[in-house]
Amino acid sequence: MTRRPTIIDVAKQAGVSKSTVARVMSGGQHVSARVVELVESAAKEIGYQKNNLAVSMRSGRSGLIGIVVPDISNPFWAEVARGAQDAAASTNSSLLIFSSDWKSERERKHLQALVNTRVDGFVLNRISDSSDGRDLELLGAPSLLLGTTADLFPEKSSVGSDITQGVGVALDYLTAHGHELPKLILGSERRLARAKFITAVNEYYINRDVDPTRIPTEDGAYTVDGGRAAMARLLKTHAGGHLTIFAANDLMALGAILEARSQGLNCPRDVSVMGFDGIPAGEFCDPPLTTVGKPAKEIGRQSILSLQRLIDGDAAVAKLRLACELVERGSVLNLNPEIALAQTG
Helix, strand or coil: CCCCCCHHHHHHHHCCCHHHHHHHHCCCCCCCHHHHHHHHHHHHHHCCCCCHHHHHHHHCCCCEEEEEECCCCCHHHHHHHHHHHHHHHHCCCEEEEEECCCCHHHHHHHHHHHHHCCCCEEEECCCCCCCCCHHHHHCCCCEEEECHHHHHCCCCCEEEECHHHHHHHHHHHHHHCCCCCCEEEECCCCCHHHHHHHHHHHHHHHCCCCCHHHCCEEECCCCHHHHHHHHHHHHHHCCCCCEEEEECCHHHHHHHHHHHHHCCCCCCCCEEEECCECCHHHHCCCCCCEEEECCHHHHHHHHHHHHHHHHCCCCCCCEEEECCEEECCCCCCCCCHHHHHHHHC
């Protein structure tokens, strides 16, 4: 058979009516187990595949959902996408993954492509300059936001990590280990994530009657190279003694360790570095990176489950913020005298 098999062909092969095959393929009731087995066996024998487009036209559902992340090469966003994929599979949906590469025009084109593909809905880490979210509503598909930019859209459901809680976990750990005011390596000023991070740091110290304006900061890209460049600038002005760094993501933290090493410094003996994200690469650097892990895979999973509720007609706005956890490894020296001596030998 050179043409694509149809349910009529399946019916002939199975010796049943076309309507019986249709009921079996749609999971209908009032069909005996023996007939189901007969039809499924016949379909397999002749190579029949369900016409998903026809099914979607009848049901109004395509079984496709989309996710647009800002940088799929960043391990954090790759983990988010993986969690989303797992959740999509659990709901019998297929996931289309796009990376906007932090470009608003590319984001717009990806969203239009998703709508043209007739997705049932999509999740998005918003990077465009739109401030009211009406453009998303005009796309005509249920949508849910990811990450810190979701705070700009109070009327939209969203899923992300609890940045304030995570920053508090990191600073509690540094304080307990004798690091009073770490130097900060931050991301680009154009990113809301930077503002969210520095606000959380400031609130932490203000609540403890400490002036946060005393904390030196360096801005950079959220990359390894960005971390190296920022670390180089901090080292130029460092007055000596142990240097403590708190980077706003793990890639920058890894860059800071590399730059310190290139200038003859040892981590953690001379320089302590705290990251923020929990990407797998941090476990394999030298020394392994102490960080605060965001629940990336769970963010992806929960975003799809929440989106599915929107697709099913639940209009309630829900904003889910997931807790971060300390991942203690070896890049932070304990400056409490007796413990620091044991660490450095």
